[in-house]
Every structure is written in structure tokens, then in C-alpha cells.
Amino acid sequence: MVAETSPEIGGMGHSVKRKEDARFIRGRGNYVDDIVRPGMLYLDIVRSPYAHARIKSINSDAALEVEGVLAVITGETLKEFNLHWMPTLMSDTQMVLPVDKVMFAGQEVAAVVATSRYAAADGVEAVEVEYEPLPVVMDPFKALEPDAPVLRDDKEGKTDNHIFHWEVGDRDATDRAFEEADVTVSQDVYLPRIHVASIETCGCVAEFDSVTGQLTVWMTTQAPHAIRTVFALVAGHVGLSEEKIRIISPDIGGGFGGKVPVYPGYVIAVAAAVVTGHPVKWIEDRIENLQADSFARDYHMAAEIAADSDGTLKALRIKTLADHGYTDAACNPSQFPAGLFSICTGSYDFQNAFAEVDGVYTNKPPGGIAYRCSFRVTEAVHAIERLVDVLATEVGMDPADVRKKNFIPADAFPYQSVFDWEYDSGNYEGALNLAMETIGYDELRREQAEKRERGELMGIGISSFTEIVGAGPSRHFDILGLKMFDSCELRVHPTGKAVARFGTKSQGQGHETTYAQIIAQELGIPASDIAVEEGDTDTAPYGLGTYASRSTPTAGAAGAVAAGKVRDKARAIAAHLLEAEEVTEDDLEWEPGRFFVRSDPEKGVTIQEIALAAYTNHPQGMEAGLEAVSYYDPPNLTFPFGSYICVVDIDKGTGEVHVRRFVAVDDCGNIINPMIVEGQVHGGLTMGLAPALYEELSYDESGNPLSASFVDYLVPTAVETPAWETANTVTPSPHHPLGAKGIGESATVGAPPAIANAVVDALSHLGVRHIDIPITPDKVWSILRENGITE
């Protein structure tokens, strides 16, 4: 159990109001586009109108005539420094600027540097590029056919468009289980290409001092330290040196995984700053953002379940084709090309399972990043949660009953999954029961039966998901070799206030508040007296950044451990201060904010008195000061879970799906700030609703993007978004110092199958077993018309 702290201290469990709000509500945030440097120039990018074409020529003459334009940078410019290609985080290669051909519509072709934003845009219009169109490959299945054009002919010896094969599990045993099973069901499930579309796009300001060699880059990055190292490794040969690189991630207007990769624009801006000797700002617009920044998902999954006729799950088999676009620019840990897809056995006790994923090149933008989820977990959860419903229909059971029959029981944790994950803790039935009670499940089923009699379309969908977050233990998890620990450096000042710096970077999650609460919990210093800093590589300790719900499991744990070290030293100082009482450290008890003498609780010293003594009256032989550092290497991942239930009504006339109610029961272990957790769930649910019903990045056959602005890429507004209902169960993580698990992404992972299951449920009496998301009105309308249903 976590000790209770007073509201004044504001440790764990308090809904402390957010520190960061004071500046944001006044318009005093400091986002990257707010940064202005003396003599700053602007960079804008020429982009390809073709999805696959050879570049015959680039003529910059007219652009250089435009008033205010100073330079045009092309692939040839960068080639002189061998910087026209760069590695992706998956050790594939990506063009910074092309010298030979373009591989997707919207790809960067050249960059214009000018004295103003407007002049740079004028310059872009004036650059003349001559292209020779090449055959376009958009369909990943066709990309694997023997006669498909080889897209990556830059790679020596490459004869096909296959990127990687990954598999896990026992194929033969799984096949046998399928042969022996009473019942098998199979379903193709496609998770379409989507985009995080944070309201702030990406950008940077790069500044280079040619005398000192110092490079400073303010950029929209979720992982500033890793970026610094990548810059040093990639551009070491042109003189960038890691001690002279400073990456500053200022306030970030939403990240969701989209601000993990290194985009060409950043690199070109750095090159432009070096070449021109001026600070250079690059801010992409929304159309560029949706056209070229990393996508998420795009998984074609063929999933199968084997079961007994009573609904007992026996085996799972999933074969997936992953469309990565023209390069594998995912941000997975190195050993996991398909991320943590092997969480696809979900909340269920499978004895046999086999999963395989093949990565494929096409003429689409690169990526494979997360959309507010831990590496490929949403794909895995969608497959299993849809398939369980398909099975339920097949065996004629209620989907809630099939789930309950097969849940990993609460007393089986820690649980070793057939894919070898050790689930840390869980109580799946508890979460589902609470969700069913809250929403009134039985009553809804009765209502549905009545409505069906009357020809009305209402559906109820359940999703009981398990996540896998908090990457991760260094024995398995690294990005480009960098182990996925995270860090905290904590200093307590003489007046009892503290500063804590972390290797992560908030993009709206409220770290300045929750991290302060963690330190407050452990030291009893009021959270309001603790300044939290992140994002500046010159001051923050090294860490791998914020994504995959890893901040609380890793850096949050580092905060607790560092605070624990400080408390250990504080205990020694306390004993010194209480010398007159003739006590030793062993005679002291801790309560939040104070050590006291066990036999005489009136006698004690506060953490503030101890902090002062650490600088003014420390014991002889002990180092002065009160600070500690922790680089926390988590012993295991954490496994947040939950059960969501969604009720939809379908308009027979238009095919429109209306989410009437949605109850989300989450379990993220011990909760640091309930207000923030609830807010994270609300946001995550909305980013689950979005791909379930609205969002998709689609392309025509020639590779033209069909959803490259908010006209066609439908981010939900307040009108479509329902009034989410949330609740929690609490099953602490046994290995996290605070028992916490991470919450930022659960809802994005859990919501889509609940919604899809509800829609399918509404149409199940028509024989509908599956609909791929996004479930748009026209898909539903077509199904209704096929079944002769009109208004």
C-alpha cells in the first residue's frame, strides 16, 4: 500500500491541479513555432506530386530570383556531405532529399531558405522539377508478387519488396490444435493506415555556431536524448560532436508517437543552418504533416481461433502483412520488428498460438509508428477482441460469457503467456463485471431484443483488453542499441524545495504535475515545491523519451528510486540532528515529510530541516548536499488492462453509427493523479473512436493521397464524441516501485474493438460477422441495402 499524504503534500492519489496550466491558459506556452532567434531564416519544402518517379532535373534559377530567397537545397547539395540518406530507427534507410527518384506523393524533393515564411513559400512555387513517372505499387499484396517492380533498387542485390519476416510461437503445435478443435473461426481484419494528427504539426529551429561548432535545435521531439545521439552518429563525419549538440524539446502540442521519428525536414533545417550560418526555422503545415509524417497501423491480419464447442479457447493463429511504405521507419525496439504484436493472445489463457508478420515496401509514406499505443498493441488487441466476438456468434454464446470463460484467472498472476510474456498482475473478470454493472448490461440486452423485434438497430460491444507497456527491460529492449531505461536526477535545495529532471518529455500528459507528486509521495515535500524539468539535453539526464506509455513505468519509477536514495541520506542526517536524543538511524520512523523517534513520536525533524542541514550542518565524514540520480531499468513490462462496453444505435436511413453510451473501466495499477488519469482515458477513447468510425489515410491507384487535409481526414469534433463514462479498478503492479502501470494509451487500444463489436452486434441478425474500421456510414448503408433494409 502507498502511504497517504496530506493534500498539502499532494502525493499519490490526489487530484492535484496541473502546474503547466498556468502558462497554457494565458497563451504563454512555448511551442516550437513560438521560438524566434536573431537573424532567423525560414525553410519550406518542395514536395513530389508523384508516388514513384525519376527526377530528371531540378531547376532553382527562378526560385533564387524570388525576393527574399537565399538558397535552394537539393539532394545533390546534401550528397556532397553524404547526408542525402539517413538511417531510420529500424536500421532501414530513408532519403533526406532525393538525388535519383521519389518514392511517395508528398516526399521532400528540395528545400528553399528565405528571409520570411512567405518568401520561402513563393520560392517553393518557383522551383522547377522535371519527373519521369515510374510504375506505382500501392497494394502490399501485389508488392509481393514476383513481377512487381522492385521499389528499393537503391539497395544492392534487392530483388523483391519484402522487408522482414517475424514469427513467434509453435507453428506445428498450433496447427495440430486447429486440426483437433471442435470449432474454428477465421476472419480477415484490416487496421487501416491512420495518422496521429496532433494539433501542433512538426517543426524545428536549428542554430549553428560555426566558431564553436555548437548546434542547438529546438524541435518537436518526444525523445530528445536519443535524437542528440542519432545526430552525432549520423553527422559525426561533418563535424557534429555530441557534447556540442543540444536538443531542446519545448512545449509540445501533442505527440502520440508522431514526434518520435527523425523527419527529413529536421535534418534539412540543420543542414541549412550550417550552410547559411543563420538560425533556420522549419514548420510543416497540416497537408505536409498528413502526407509525409509517419503513419500508424496498416496491418492486414488473417486471424483464426480454434475452440471447444463450449467456447473454451484452444489456439490462436494470425498471419499479417504490414505495409510500411517505402522504408521501414517504425520506432519499435530493435529486436521487435513487429513491435509487441505478440500480446495478441490478449486477456485469455491460450495454450497454443502462432503469429507471423511480414513487412512490405510500397509507394506510400514511410512509418509504422504508434498512434497513441505501445508498439503494435492496438493491432493485436483489435484482432483478438474481434475474433472472440466472431467465435461467440459461432458457438451461440454471449460475448461476455465467452470472455469470462477464458480470462486468465485473477489468481494466476504473474502469468506466463504462451508467447512468453510475464503478465505482472490482473483481475480481468473484476473489470468486466464492473463495466457490465455500470452500464446495465442485462437490461441493455433486453432492450436490444425488443428493438430488434421492432426492426430498430442497436448493438452492444465489449472489449476486454490487455496492454503491454513501459518498455523496457534492458535485456530485451533497445532503440538503435540504446537501452530503454529512463532516468531522474533529483536535487533538494537548502530551503527544502526541489528540482527533478527526467529523461522523458511530456506532450500534454502533465509530467510537471505527476512527477512532482511522485517525489512528494516519497519525500513529503509538497508537490507545489518541486519543479520538474524535461526536454533539454544539456540539463536533463539521459533517457529514451515519452511514448509507449513508458513514462510512469520507467522515469516515474526512477523518480521514486531517486527520492528513496535522498530519503536514505536524509535519515542519516536526521539521526545526526537528533543526536541529543541519543538515537541512531534505526530508531527513526518515516512519515511523509518527517523522521521521528519511534519511542517518542513528538521528537522528529522535517524533510525541510534536514535539507537545510544537508548544506549547513551535515555530519562530518558525509558529503554535503541532498541529491540523487536513478537510471531505472525496469525488471519487467507493465500490463494495464480494462473492459469497455459500447452501445450504438444505427440510423437505417443513412447508415450512421451513433455511440449512445460508452463505459470504460480501466486498471492501470496505483493511480498517481486521478484527474489526469481520467483525462488521459477521455483523450484515448476519442483517439479510439476516431479510427473506429472516421479516420483513414487512403490513396488512389496512382498513389495520390485522398485524405491529406482535415477536409478528408476526419478528426472527431465535440459533436461526434460521446460523453465518456469512466471507472477504475486497482490492481497494483508488483514490480513497479509505486505499483503504477501507465495509462496514456489504454483507451486508444481498447476502444476500437468495443465500437466495432457493437456495430457488428447491431447487424449480427443479418449475418454480419465483421466490418473493417473505419465503419463509415457508406459501409453500413451498403450492408443495410444488401439486406433490403431501408428507412
Added chain:
Amino acid sequence: MTQIEVTVNGAAQQIDVEPRLLLVHLIREDLQLTGTHIGCDTTHCGACTVLLDGVPVKSCTVFAVQANGSEVTTVEGLEQDGALHPVQQGFTEEHGLQCGFCTPGMMLTSVALLEQNQDPSEDEVRQAISGNLCRCTGYVNIVKSVQHAGRVIREG
């Protein structure tokens, strides 16, 4: 260049602008009021919302010259004499923001709504802010924030 006169957050300004300059760039770059944000190029996101003579407009879709002779209110103009506007209080109290990027636009739209209707229903708030996208909050707490602000205004 054209000379325009605008009153921004109560201060009259005379500025020379290119005819094509967008109001949002005038505000952010010429006047250095960076609380007004840009999130799209198709008038969808509302991050750039300001009040033009009291009416919420998307300042990315207004030329600076069109604001000639008008009064503009940006997020920086909401706090008066060190006292937060009720809408700012509401957003803080009800956790109506996360990354903060949509927040200035969201608040100005809300200010305009509350001028018309101090006791909006949930549905009325949702309709009013439907031109402002938020990717972080899921809107539930934004609705509460606006209603909270309405209460503060009503109770004076």
C-alpha cells in the same frame, strides 16, 4: 504595403502589412502574441481562433487588412488586472486542457458562447466548440470547463 489600424487586446496599433498577410501571422509574428496557434491550412482546427469585434473568427482565414478598424481579442487579452477570466478558471479547475495547443482557440470560442448564453447545456457547448479540434482531452472536460465558467459568470 498597406497601413492598417487595429486594436489588439485594448491597445491601438498602426501597422504596415502586405495585403496577403494573414491575421494569424500579424498576431503571432508582428505583434509577438504567440498564444494564438496554427494547426491546419483548411480552416478546420480552430487553434487560431480570436475574437474580431467580439465574434470568434479563424484568424488563419482572415487577412490582416480585413481587420482594419476592428478590435481583436486574443488569449493574452483574457486576463484582466491579474484576474483570470472565468473561462480560464474553468479550464484549470475542470482539467479542460492537456497539451494546451487547442486551448487558446477553445477558450475564445467559449468566451463568445458565454456572452450569448451563460447557462449552456452540454449539447449547446458541444455545438459551439465543434469548429475547434482537440486531440488530447476527448472534450468531456472542456464541456465541464465551459459550464464551470458559466457558473462563475452567473454567480458574479
